[in-house]
Amino acid sequence: MLYPLNSADKLGFTDVKSLISAHCLSEMGREMVAKIQVMNNGELIRKFLSQAAEFKTILQHDSALPINQLFDIKVLANKARIEGTFLTEDEFYRVQASLTTVYAVIAYFNEREGQYPNLEALFEHLPIEKAILKKIDLVIDAKGKIRPNASRELQEITSGIAKAEQEARRKIDQIFKAAGSSGWTADGSLTIRDGRLCIPLLAENKRKLKGFIHDESASGQTVYMEPEEVFALNNKVRDLEFERRREIVKILTTLTDELRPYVPLLLSYHGLLTKLDFVRAKALFAIDIEGELPQLSNDATIKLINARHPLLYLSFKKEHKTVVPLNVQIDEGTRVVVVSGPNAGGKSVCMKTVGLLQMMVQAGLLIPADESSTVGVFRQLFVDIGDDQSIESDLSTYSAHLSKMKHFVENANGKTLILIDEFGTGTDPQFGGPIAEAVLESLNHKKVKGMVTTHYSNLKIFASNTDGLENASMLFDNQQMKPMYMLEVGKPGSSYAFEIAQKIGLPQNVLNLAKNKISIGQKKVDTLLVDLEREKKEIFDTKLQLDKQQRRVNTLLTENEQLKKYLEENQNALIRDAKQQAKSIILDANRLVENTISEIKSNQADKEKTKELRENLNKAAQKNTVKTAEAAKPVVDEEIKIGDWVKLTDSDTTGQVMEIVKDNVILAIGELRTVVKKKRVQKVSKKEVPKEMRRSNLSNTSDVANFSPEIDVRGMRGEEALYAIEKVLDRAIMMGFGNLKVLHGKGDGILRKLIRGYLKKYEQVSHMEDEHLDRGGDGITYVYLK
Template sequence: MLYPDNSADKLGFTEVKELIKAHCLSIMGQQMVDKIQVMNNYDNIRKFLNQANEFKNILQNDAALPIQHFYDIKSLANKARIEGAFLSEEEFYQVQASLTTVFAVIAYFNEREGQYPNLEALFEHLPIEKAILKKIDQVIDNKGKIRPNASRDLLDITTGIAKAEQDARKKIDQIFKNASANNWTADGSLTIRDGRLCIPLLAENKRKLKGFVHDESASGQTVYLEPEEVFTLNNRIRDLEFERRREIVRILTGLTDELRPYVPLLLSYHGLLTKLDFVRAKALFAIEVEGEMPEVVNDAHIKLVNARHPLLYLNFKKEQKTVVPLNVQIDDGTRVVVVSGPNAGGKSVCMKTVGLLQMMVQAGLLIPASETSVVGVFKQLFVDIGDDQSIESDLSTYSAHLSKMKHFVENANGKTLILIDEFGTGTDPQFGGPIAEAVLEALNHKKVRGMITTHYSNLKIFASNTDGLENASMLFNNVEMKPLYMLEVGKPGSSYAFEIAQKIGLPQNVLNLAKNKISVGQKKVDTLLVDLEREKKEIYDTRIKLEKQQRQVTNLLAENETLKSYLEENKKALMRDAKQQAQSIILNANKLVENTIAEIKSSNADKETTRNLRENLNVELKKNTVKTEPVKAAVVDEELKPGDWVKLTDSETTGQVIELIKDNVVIAIGDLRTVAKKKRVQKVSRSSVPKDIRKSLTSNTNDYANFSPEMDVRGMRTDEALQSIEKVLDRALMMSVNSIKIIHGKGDGILRKMIRDYLKKYDQVGRMEDEHPDRGGNGITYVYLK
């Protein structure tokens, strides 16, 4: 599967395993981590990945799993298997604690049945035999000590020991008191010698008490004597303790005999605890490196999105720096990526990231990459990194490389992932380049997948003209002479040898001499690569600017459509209300006319009565006539203040006052802001404004009130920081804020540079300055807007 055998060391996989071991709670879990291997079985890979992902979800989003004790109960079970053997109190306590943990874990998952199916499979069909725990609890207490009442005989013996110790203490206290009264004792109190309680006597008085001398002081002036009466009692205590020890052995032997039939089950419980410790360690490591579960496919395919090298990520995290994410795809169309670019530009790290993350996935480990990444399964992983020269094997550096190339060409296939660093180096470039090109052509015919790094121009040209191969380069800022550590697929990169040498300070005359020694064609190729990279960067910047402008136009169009829809709906509602009111007026008028006619006919009224009825009719009709008085313009002197609701006099548009500027009023209408003269607006009551409009405008107004022109992007990845800054910048421009403050930290200045380069693209940005050295210096950037 892996070639050569030290591939795991070369790619950093061994170091990853050591970091995972540090999270284990038991030796058994650590031993299981040591056994992690790169697999090629698709189902097993998915199972292990899902287990780690589910445990990660528990650690981040669920109640803590009741894992408290991990002991090696496998060795204890094997010991109990032997006839006549017995477990000690401490060993039974370990079994007791481990079984308590097992049953608590099973109960935890039973409460969440179906939520973590891959972890539940670890104890599927595993019986819960609480009789074992009950038997142990009857003998061993929760501190790991045998219970005094574990048997009737043990209780009697324990009681006898306590009584004898009490009698012995009383007796020796009495003798000591009498000896002290007679001034026979030396300075001090009762003391222990050879495990016996003794009285310190002056040497000249040792004959005055019957007993046994156990010791004397260094000067010989004090002897330590155990009185004869107490000696007999202490012997009785010792005999009882021997009896107690024999009884404990008998009890433990009997308990072990009862435990023996359950040995296979104990081994199963041990396996569950070991697997839980193992999966827990993998999940904790995933959280530490921000690992996610990618989509896994049973095909030779890789698509890494925002991937980071886990070891580099952890190192940078300590230094509060960010890793530039890697985006690369290897599939049927782009089988081998040929990476070129400047020295120290990140080519090797890029290739090692691909190799290490592939190994991690096929070992069932979550990887620091977006969950939208897609990772396939490879049957073989061939690696050629570093110098494997060997004095014992009589291999030079180039011979070691060639022996690997021989193995690659003979054994690689379409399910092989190859990783070759500095392809073709180690010999004369005039011959090493063609040999490397021939090997690459042979590997391409075998449809292998992989990534190689090189400085050879013939390999770059070969990749650009060959199906299945794709050039890629590590971006380089040729103005500041700094690598950007970003992989760009689609074109080769220059090595920037002369530019880097010039920056380091190599004398100009030496550089000129070197330039004269290379061919004209090579000069043109390298210059062309540099120019292409510069033009590509300019095109990229322009595209980003156009995309931003397009987003702004799209937002404005959406806001316009929303406002238009609102106005149309408002117009329809007004027309509907007017028609209903007109119909009501007409209906009432008709009824009045009919009633008047009926009265005239029924009363045969004279002219005077008829005239009075007509006058009453006219009065009632005037009352019900809709008055269409023109809307009066707001008085210029009318008091308006922010928060008031107003209506434009020449339309039915309603909004809320945001700000007053001399004779102008800034009004919020939906998501839009407009400026109108005071004489063109009329103040209206809040209750007359529809609730949906009030709610929308109040929410937007609060958003603007809560806006802060200061933001902290420390700890964010570069893309996250730039997205956050773009949002704040958009709102600042909309609100006409003069400046914003960005706190990005110092570190190596990478994040600061990326932010400033990004902001330079905006025409609205006037200038950028560092904070005062006493208040953060170049860890803070002030952005002043035009």
């Protein structure tokens, strides 16, 4: 699978295993971590990855799994298997604690049945024999000590020991008190010698009291005597203790005999605890590196999105730096990526990231990459990194490289992933380059997949003209002469040898001499690469600007359509209300006219009565005229407040006041925001606003309340960060916020410079400044708006 055998060390996989091992609670868990191997069984890989992902979910979003202490009960089970042996009190305590943990774990998952299927499979069909635990609980207490009432005989013996000890203590206290009254004792109190309670006597009085002398002081003036009466009682206690020990052994032997039939089950429980400790350690490591479960493919393919080298990520995390994410794809169309670029530009780290993450996935470990990444399964992983020269094997650096190339060419196939660092180096470039090209061509014919790094121009040209091979370069800021650590697929990169040498300070005459010694063709190629990179950056900046303008055009078109829709809805609503009101007035008028005619007829056209009725009719007409005028006239209120509904005086557009700034008001018209002069609006009653608009504005008002002019773009790619900032900036400007806070991190300052250069193009941006040093310094930019 792996060639050579030290590939795991070269790629950092051994270090990853060490970090996982540190999270284990038990030795058996650490032993299992040490056995982690790269697998090529897709189903097995999928199962191990899913287990780690489920345990990560438990650690982050569920109650804690009850596995705080784990013991190696496999050794105890094997000991109990032998006839005539017995487990000690402490050993039974470890079995007891382990069984309690197992049953608690099974109960935990039973409560969440179906939620973690891959972890549940670890104890599927595993029986729960609580009878074992009950038998142990009858003998061993919660502190791991044997219970005084474990048997009737033990209880009687324990009681006898307590009575004998009490009698011996009472007796020696009497003797000590009497001897003290007689002046026979030395200064001090009762003391222990050889495990027996003794009286300190003056040496000249030792014959005045019968007993056994256990010790004397350094000066010889004090002896420590156990009185004769107490001696017999203490011997009785000692005999009872021996008898108690024999009874305890008898009880433990009986309990071990009862446990012996369950030894296979204990071994199964041991396996469950070991696997849980193992998966838990993998999940904790995944949390440390922000590991995710990628999409798995049965094909030999790789598509990494926002991938990071786990060891580099942890190292940078301690220093509060960020790792530039890697995006790369290796498939049937792009089988081998040929990476070029300047020294110390990140070529080797890029390649090691691909190799290490591939090994981690095929070992069942979550990786620090976007969950939309796709990782396939390779049957072989061939690695050529570093100097493997050997004095014992009489191998030079180049010979060691060639021996690996021989193995690669002979054994590689379409299911092989190759990783070659500094391809072709170690010998005369005039010959090393063509040999490397021939090896690469042979590997390409075998449909192998992988990544190689090189400085050789012939390999760059070969990759650009060959199907299945793809050039890529590590980006380099040729203005500041600093690497950007970003992989760009599609074109080779310059080594920037002369530029870097000039920046370091190599004398100009030496540089000129060197330039004259290289061929014209090579000089043209390198110059062309530098020019291409510069043009690429200009095109990239132009693309960003065009994308920004296109998004703004799309936004304006959407706003126009929405505004048109609201205008139509308002117009239709007003016409509908006017028609309804006119209909009501006509009905009232008709009813009044009919009543008037009826009254005139009933009074036989009396002049006075007719005059009175005519006046009432005129009053009603005037009243309806005023009512119609008032209905048509909007409510006027000179003092407009936030939250009021207003209408533009020169149109039927209705909106809600979100903010008042001097002589201007900011209106919310549905999802739109606009600024108008106060004199162009007049207040209207809420009833005149259509319900649909009120509901829309209510939700949008909530959006304004919840909006925060702050964005965190740490870990994002440059283009992704700019797009996210643009959206927040547009909303901040539209809602009238005075500033915007951008968290981009410190790192090498590449992202900060990119963001600030981009924001300077906005005419609405007044100026920018760093956060206070105590609160983040130049890792945070405050953008002040006009």
